[in-house]
Amino acid sequence: MRIWCRRVVAAALLAAMAWPASAATVIRDAEIESTIRAIADPIFKAARLDPASINVYILNDDKLNAFVAGGQNLFINTGLIMRTENPDQLAGVIAHETGHIAGGHLTRAQDAMASAGTSSIVGALLGAAAAVAGAPQLGTAIMAGGLTVAQRGFLAFSRAQEQTADQAAVNYLAALRMSPEGLLDFFRILDTQNLRISSEGNSYLRTHPLTSDRIAFMEDAVARSPYRDAKPDRSLMLEHQRAVAKLDGFLSNPAQVIARRSADSLPDRYARAVAYYRIPDLDKALALIDGLIEERPEDPYFHELKGQMLFENGRVAEAIAPYRRAVRFRPDSALLRFGLARALLEQGDARNVDEAAALLQEAVRIEPDNAGAWRFLGVAEGRRGREGPAALALAEQAVLLRNRKDADFYVHRAQQLIKPSDPSWYRLQDLSRAVEEIEPPPQRR
Incomplete structure (x- = not known):
């Protein structure tokens, strides 16, 4: 997996950084996002929240951290995902963060956010996430936003709010007949690390103070729970193992992954396939992924990974078939559709453009904030000779990226080409108003 570097760091973010910070990037991956949603969405529903209204972002950061910010936005670090041993531990963390959302803790923290400059940081995070939602890098790849996440000052909740969120998490898990032991296990992981709460210390502990009272509460909650002996769902357990293996393969040292994951289990072979692809040793990588496809011929993500391997090694024509299979088995995935569409366009055959x-078009219907998909839709429409829809699509991309100059240009271009009788005229009017809300770039002296 290459890292596609697209710098979208906001000046406001840089101005707000009065403390040491660590670089982080946003990851887009169809499989990992699906796994996290499979864990999180039932929890959101148990909290009487609409899952569709909550945005979940994965940050490529090895620190053990997760946080909610800027409204109903949940950020989870890859370091936390990779450190969890089963889906119940990840579910416990998500349930706790959901407790903060449902409890209105974010609303009460607005004044503190403003005074600490945290609102600027959140704005930059969300802007970067939008920018990389469909950058010119394929499904499993890291979409790097070049953003910087300031680790200190991010909604450090009070002890009372932490206790309330813990209680809410226990209630949500009970509603799902899940054991709260996963959250307790996560607390123990934090506690046994014996990390100092400082600028060098653990990010999660700085924003979510862990006290002996909280651990005692969770121990009592586990003891009282009628579901304390409930085991994680077996299919979800494998999905979690695969997500961790995939992150390991893409983010860890390839040679170490190959040595450490030498077993014949599916997750270990998956991680090795990614590691060999990164070395690169394409023959070994393809042999492993072909073996996994033979075992699970209808698995969309194995086909997607094979497509990516071939595409990024210049074998674009060969990549189309596995991408097509991935879409066939998961037609509701905007990222998989985007991957196939890009391969079709990159092949250069005019017969593939339609x-x-x-x-x-379907990808942006599913994910209307996917800036990269809008960009490639503009390219495709241009190749079809449909200049009006092409300009409209590129205007959509520019608005998502908050690029006032490009947005002005493409909206003006679309206004010249799209007639009031066209159904897309109404969307063009919406975009025209959206452009006016974008701050123009500062004038150079």
């Missing part, structure tokens, strides 16, 4: 455009 199919690519149709794939991208």
Whole structure:
């Protein structure tokens, strides 16, 4: 997996950074996002929240951290995901963060956020996440926003709010007949690390103070729970293992992954396939992924990874078939559709353009904030000779990226090409108003 570097660091973020910070990037991956949603969405529902209204972002940061910010936005570090041993531990953390959302703790923290400059940081995070939602890098790849996440000052909740969120998490898990032991296990992981709460210490402990009272509360909650002996769902356990293996393969040292994951289990072979691809040793990588496909011929993510391997090694024509299979088995995934569409466009065969455009039209319907998909839709429409829809799609991308100059240009271009009788005219009016809300770039002296 390459890291696609697209710098979208906001000046406001840089101005707000009065403390040491660590670089982080946003990851887009269809499989990992699906796994996290499979864990999180039932918890959101148990909290009487609409899952569709909550955005979940994965940050490529090895620190053990998760936080909610800027409204109903949940950020989870890869370091936390990779450190969890089963889906119940990850579910416990998500349930706790959901407790903060449902408890209105974010609303009460607005004044503190403003005084600490945290609102600027959140704005930059969300802007970067939008920018990389469909950058020119494929499904499993890291979409790097070049953003910087300031670790200190991010909604450090009070002890009372932490206790309330813990109680809420226990209630949500009980509603799902899940054991609260996963959250207790996570607390123990934090506690046994014996990390100092300082600028060098653990990010999660700085924003979520862990006290002996909280651990005692969770121990009592586990003892009282009628579901304390409940085991994680077996299929979800494998999904979690695969997500961790995939992150390991893409983010860890490839040679170490190959040595450490030498077993014949599916997750270990998956991690090795990614590691060999990164070395790169394409022959060994393809042999492993072909073996996994033979075992699970209808698995969309194995086909997607094979497509990515071939595409990024210049074998674009060969990549189309596995990408097509991935979409066939998971047609509701905008990222998989985007991957196939890009391969079709990159192949350069004019006969593929209509199919690519149709794939991208559906991708932006599913994910209307996918800036990269809008960009490639503009390219596809342009190749079809449809200049009005092309300008409209590129205007959508520019608005998502808060690029006032490009947005002005493409909206003006679309106004010249799209007639009031066209159904897309109404969307063009919405975009025209959206452009006015974008702050123009500062004038150079």
